[in-house]
Amino acid sequence: MAGGDGATVAGGLARHIPVLGRAALEFLDVRDGGVYIDGTFGAGGYSRAILEAANTQVIAIDRDQNAVAASAGLVQASNGRLTVVEERFSVLDHVAEKFGHAQVDGVVLDIGVSSMQLDEAGRGFSFRLDGPLDMRMGNDGPSAADVVATASERDLADIIFQLGEERHSRGVARAIVAARQEAPIVTTKALAAIVERVVRAKPGQIHPATRTFQALRLFVNEELNELAEALAAAERILKPSGRLAVVSFHSLEDRIVKTFLAERARTAGVSRHLPEVEAEPPTFALLTKRPVVADEAEVAANPRARSAKLRAAERTSAAPRAFDAHDYLPRLPSLDDVMRGR
Known part of the structure; x- marks a missing residue:
């Protein structure tokens, strides 16, 4: 150089x-x-x-x-x-x-x-910080909350499996669809809690919601x-x-x-x-x-x-x-x- x-x-x-x-x-x-x-x-x-x-x-x-x-x-x-x-x-x-x-x-x-994006709760990228379920890198287009509210169970399962490499994707999708019928899923904490009921993690492993959050982020931003x-x-x-x-x-x-x-x-x-x-x-x-x-x-x-x-x-x-x-x-x-x- x-x-x-x-x-x-x-x-x-x-x-x-x-x-x-x-x-x-x-x-x-x-x-x-x-x-x-x-x-x-x-x-x-x-x-x-x-x-x-x-x-x-x-x-x-x-x-x-x-x-x-x-x-x-x-x-x-x-x-x-x-x-x-x-x-x-x-x-x-x-x-x-x-x-x-x-x-x-x-x-x-x-x-x-x-x-910077992960550390800002209001951006909704992290399950460790409660905030709106947004995940958009820009300020346009559907948010993660929109996808979670709209996508079919089959599409959710495919997204979470393909982009998150989550082997429990069908169970997670099923749980999301059941939960949204009771109340809209609009925060990171709410979504993480739903995933945690399906995906179990042993001490020292990554957080149960890691792969689902990754999948939604990749999908929302078409990364x-x-x-x-x-x-x-x-x-x-x-x-x-x-x-x-x-x-x-x-x-x-x-x-x-x-x-x-x-x-x-x-x-x-x-x-x-x-x-x-x-x-x-x-x-x-x-x-x-x-x-x-x-x-x-x-x-x-x-x-x-x-x-x-x-x-x-x-x-x-x-x-x-x-x-x-x-x-x-x-x-x-x-x-x-x-x-x-x-």
Whole structure:
């Protein structure tokens, strides 16, 4: 990494150390004059690190209004080198183009809910803090309470099984439907209590509601679809030799990243039934054959790092390939379909 003028970004957000941040920054190979996209701004850790590493421009994206508002100090301290946009990171290529960049040098993504969101009871992400059953990362669309109130028992079971990997999903869905007939389920405490009656946990195991809350959060925010679309958007916007670094925190996310990059790092096969179709060359070269994980020191300092996996790749000069997010996603009804009662 090139040396930079870190003094120009000293202000703003309280200093946040992102999980696997040092490794991600090394893979990005940040250089003077480069343009980088931080697709998941959060507390600003990656953006700050990129700005301090070299004389760069950073376009940061977050769908959370609170995160965007909290970025004001860092934006001001960056002397025009940081732009923070309230948007979904699935359209990061369009955001870059809006600000005059047809191609960029790097994209970094840190997938999942932030510690700031978990720690705010009013956001409804955590079963440990009683609050409204919301879970929305942005301020639009149905909440978790809306999904719990509307989804059929079958859809709830599928959502909780597929996105939460909860083996008691049918029992949890049945309990939710029975409980909502008695009274609306509108708080995190109420939902957690329902799940606890079905899922039993031994001392030392994760909280019984962990998987159900994860599933609802992923579904409400369409997080896996957002991730898949963001990977394709990165493929479109990265210049040749541009770098992509993605940090994920559970197997569903990592599987999408692994599959996408593995496919893009191979030559697309030619069907013997369509011999006139030419093979498509790789669009990425893998920088991590296996995911990078946190060492003992980082896990000790930040237990959340224990489940983190970092994968990185370098863009080739090949044209972007056709993309369909559904090829990477579990088979589930869409959020719109669930809310329409289909």
